[in-house]
Every structure is written in C-alpha cells, then in structure tokens.
Amino acid sequence: MHHWLTLAAAAALMANGAVAQFNMLRFACSQLVVDRIDPLVNPGVRYSPHLHQIVGGNSFNLTMTPVEYDLAKLSTCTSCSFAQDKSNYWTAVMFFKHKNGSYHRVPQIGNGGPQGKLVNNGGLDVYYIPSGKVTAFKPGFRMLAGNAANSDDGQVTKGNICHRCWTSTSEDNFVGGAPCTGSDTVAIPANPQCKMIRQTIIFPACWDGTNLDSPDHKSHVAYSGTGASGGGACPSTHPVKLPQVMYELMWDVSQFDQSMWPASGSPFLYSMNLGGSAAHGDYVFGWEGDSLQKAMDNNCNLNTDCAAAGITAQKPEVYNACTIDQQAPEPVDGWLASMPMGEMAVRA
Numbered sequence: 352m353h354h355w356l357t358l359a360a361a362a363a364l365m366a367n368g369a370v371a372q373f374n375m376l377r378f379a380c381s382q383l384v385v386d387r388i389d390p391l392v393n394p395g396v397r398y399s400p401h402l403h404q405i406v407g408g409n410s411f412n413l414t415m416t417p418v419e420y421d422l423a424k425l426s427t428c429t430s431c432s433f434a435q436d437k438s439n440y441w442t443a444v445m446f447f448k449h450k451n452g453s454y455h456r457v458p459q460i461g462n463g464g465p466q467g468k469l470v471n472n473g474g475l476d477v478y479y480i481p482s483g484k485v486t487a488f489k490p491g492f493r494m495l496a497g498n499a500a501n502s503d504d505g506q507v508t509k510g511n512i513c514h515r516c517w518t519s520t521s522e523d524n525f526v527g528g529a530p531c532t533g534s535d536t537v538a539i540p541a542n543p544q545c546k547m548i549r550q551t552i553i554f555p556a557c558w559d560g561t562n563l564d565s566p567d568h569k570s571h572v573a574y575s576g577t578g579a580s581g582g583g584a585c586p587s588t589h590p591v592k593l594p595q596v597m598y599e600l601m602w603d604v605s606q607f608d609q610s611m612w613p614a615s616g617s618p619f620l621y622s623m624n625l626g627g628s629a630a631h632g633d634y635v636f637g638w639e640g641d642s643l644q645k646a647m648d649n650n651c652n653l654n655t656d657c658a659a660a661g662i663t664a665q666k667p668e669v670y671n672a673c674t675i676d677q678q679a680p681e682p683v684d685g686w687l688a689s690m691p692m693g694e695m696a697v698r699a
Contacts, residue, residue, distance in 0.1 A: 374650040375480045375581075378664065379461055380406035380431035380440060381671045382473030387679040387691055389441075390415040391493055391568060391633045397679045401499065402444045402622040402691045404459075406430050406474040408437030408637050409675050415439075415635065417491035417563055422637025428673035430474060432654055435662050438637035440477055442552065442598060443499065443621040443630065444683075445539070446690060447607045450614060453686045457602045457619065460547075463523035466653055470667040478597040479643070482556070482581025485594045487644035488636040495568035496554045497631030504537040504628045510553075510577025514627050516540040517547035520605050530579045530597070539619045539627040543609040547601055548619070552632040554596040556582030557589035568633075594647055598632050624690050 383405045393399040395414045405411055408426030415422075426437035445457040461471035469476050497512050513531035517524075527533050530551040540548055555572035562571035573589035575582040581595045604619065612618040623629050642662050651657035654664050677683075681695040688697050 374652040375478055376433075376646060376651060376653065377466060377469070377476065377478050378432045378436075378654040379469035379471045379667070379670070380474045380477055381471050381667075381673075382459075383407060383409065383411060383430040383439075383673065384675045384677055385444060385456070385473075385683045386677045387681065388413050389633070391495060391635065392499075398681075398693075398695065399679070400623070400692065402683060403441045403633075404444050404473065404475075405439060405441040406477075407439040409673055410437070411439045411675065413678050417493065421490060422635065423490070423639040426637065428670075430670050430673040431477065432469075432664050432667075432670050433662050434665050435639040435642040436637070437639065439633075439635045440475065440598060441633045442475065442550075442600065443623060445548070445550075445602045446620050446622060447604065447611075448613055448616070448618055448620060449611050449686070453688060454690050455607070455686050456683055457604055457607075460522060460601050460603050462549075462599055462601050463521070464525045468523065469654060470671075472667075472671040476599040478579070478595075478599065479647070480579060480581045480595040480597060481647050482583070482595065483592065485556075485581075485592045485647050486558070487594065487638070487641070487647060489563060490636065491563040492636040493564045493568060494554060494572050494634050495631065496552050496634075497629070499623050499629050499631045500625075501628045502625055504626075507537045507628050507630075508574075508577055509535065509537050511574065512553065512627075512630050513537060513551050514539050514630075515549040515551070516542050516545040517549055517601070518544050520546045520603070522547065522601055530599070532578065537627050539617060539621075541617045541619060543612075546605040547603050550598075550600040550602060550630060551579075552598040552600075552630065553577075553579055554632065554634060555589075556593050556595040557585035558591040558593050559589045560591040594643070596634055620690075622690060622692070624692065
C-alpha cells in the first residue's frame with residue numbers, strides 16, 4: 352500500500368479547499384523466528400500442524416496465556432521498528448515446490464514505494480489504519496484473520512485477503528492500485544512473469560468491547576467493509592472501532608525459474624500444503640502502556656518517531672538483531688525433502 356491512501360484522502364479534502372495527510376502507522380517487522388508453534392490456535396503444542404514466520408516481541412512462547420502473559424513487560428526487544436511495540440504478528444510460510452518433489456521456503460523482502468522503503472530481514476510490514484476516532488487494543492487482546500484449513504477460494508473475501516503479481520524485482524516499482532483491488536486474487540499467482548508476490552491480510556476493525564478473545568479467535572471482532580480504508584461504521588454487535596491492522600508481505604519468487612516448476616499444480620503453496628485460500632494471520636497485542644492509543648489520537652504517521660505518543664522508530668540493525676531460537680527445532684532453510692508438517696522436517 353503506497354500513495355493511493357494519501358492521494359485519496361487529499362483528494363477528498365481538496366474538494367473542501369484543504370489538503371491533509373492521511374496518517375497511519377506503516378512499519379517494518381523483521382523475522383523473529385520461523386517455527387512450528389502457534390500459541391493462539393495450538394497453545395502448548397510443539398510441532399504444530401504447520402510452520403509459521405513470527406515477528407515482534409522476543410517473549411513469544413509456546414504458551415502465552417492472555418491474563419498472565421504481558422508481552423510488553425516480558426519482551427526485552429522487538430523485531431519491529433517501533434521500540435514500544437512488543438506485539439507478536441505471524442503468518443504461514445510460502446514454499447516453492449520443485450519438480451523433483453523437494454521444497455524451498457520463499458524468501459521475503461521489505462517494501463518500498465512513495466511512502467518510503469521499509470527494511471526487513473524476512474518478516475512483514477504492519478499497518479495500523481485509523482478511520483475516525485478509534486480505541487486501541489487492550490492488553491491480552493488477540494485475533495485471527497483467515498482460515499488455515501480453507502481450500503475454496505470462493506469462501507474468501509478478496510477485499511481482505513489477497514495476492515498480487517509483481518512483475519519487477521524492485522519493490523519500488525509499484526504495481527496496481529489499493530490492496531485487494533483490481534487484478535488481485537485470492538489464489539497465489541502461478542505466472543512465470545511474477546518476480547515477487549505481494550500478500551495482503553486485512554483484519555477486522557470492529558470489537559464487541561468485552562471479549563479479548565473468543566474460541567474461534569474471530570467472533571469477538573467483525574469486519575465493517577472491505578479493503579484498507581480503516582473500515583466503515585461498526586455493527587451494533589461490535590460497536591467499538593479499532594485501528595485496522597494490515598499485514599503486507601513481499602515474497603521474492605524470482606529465483607524459482609519456470610524450468611524448476613512441477614508439471615502440474617501450483618509451484619507455490621503455503622505451509623499447510625494449501626494455496627491462497629488458506630492464507631491467514633495471527634495477532635497478539637503487546638504495545639507498551641497506552642502508546643498505541645496515543646499514536647492514533649495524535650495522528651502519528653508511517654515509520655517515524657512521534658513524540659506526542661512517545662513512540663520511537665529503531666534503526667534496522669537494532670530490530671534485525673532481535674531474534675529467538677526455534678522452540679520446535681527443525682530445518683526450515685534450504686531444500687527440504689518435504690513440507691514441515693507432522694514429524695520433524697529433514698533436509699533433501
């Protein structure tokens with residue numbers, strides 16, 4: 352997501368004789384660890400059903416009970432650029448399937464564009480998009496977007512979870528319009544012209560105001576429209592407007608030449624051994640104190656210090672250095688004999 356938000360907001364205000372900046376947080380989060388654990392969906396399970404890439408606070412653990420586990424206090428560093436954000440964000444991992452049957456994790460890079468380049472060592476970019484007055488998440492809040500078991504593209508709202516074919520290896524060469532519009536697809540593009548694939552995951556922006564979580568990690572929140580607009584008016588069942596969280600991932604597929612592709616089926620799969628219909632993101636809130644609320648109230652913008660909220664953007668060498676060891680040890684880099692599922696993965 353780049354200039355379209357600023358331009359859209361400015362255009363709307365210019366009609367009334369004013370010009371203003373569309374303010375939102377947009378920042379980089381580097382890889383904390385790639386690990387087969389999931390404290391949201393499979394708490395306490397070592398070697399969970401599929402592999403995740405995790406970013407954020409280094410207190411990320413096998414089991415993170417909401418009431419007892421205060422990420423902001425327990426984390427000593429974060430792999431995200433804002434020092435005050437000890438939240439954890441994670442997604443499934445994209446793999447390339449070679450025609451010989453082996454698998455390779457698709458590398459990730461940061462994003463560029465008119466709003467500035469974000470530097471990532473793996474990981475993803477995070478957005479907090481306000482729409483009017485919003486209420487920041489409370490300690491212990493967590494949610495899930497998408498369904499890791501879904502194999503039907505038609506069951507996914509393309510306006511909230513999508514993929515885009517990027518025909519350049521330069522992320523600065525912006526392609527298309529707003530996220531999850533135009534030619535974006537639920538399915539992972541299988542086009543040899545794609546040099547990168549951008550994945551977008553947009554979370555609900557309305558909350559019931561009571562529950563920090565729910566059994567399915569979804570029922571306590573609700574969507575109010577589609578797209579990265581901050582969301583519309585909230586329904587009466589979920590009346591509290593939240594900052595809209597969006598993940599943006601740039602998967603670099605340029606090294607996987609078409610000569611390596613399997614004879615049939617998509618060469619790109621997520622770590623559930625499923626396609627784009629199963630794309631999903633997990634979120635566990637962990638900002639220090641009321642720093643996120645202040646950032647929203649004071650129109651803090653992009654990836655820069657904001658004194659009014661007391662938030663500070665770290666240099667890449669600082670947040671890149673925040674990593675942890677796997678808690679379900681197995682190889683995840685290089686060519687693997689099979690997808691990391693079931694038993695511990697082994698190299699090809």
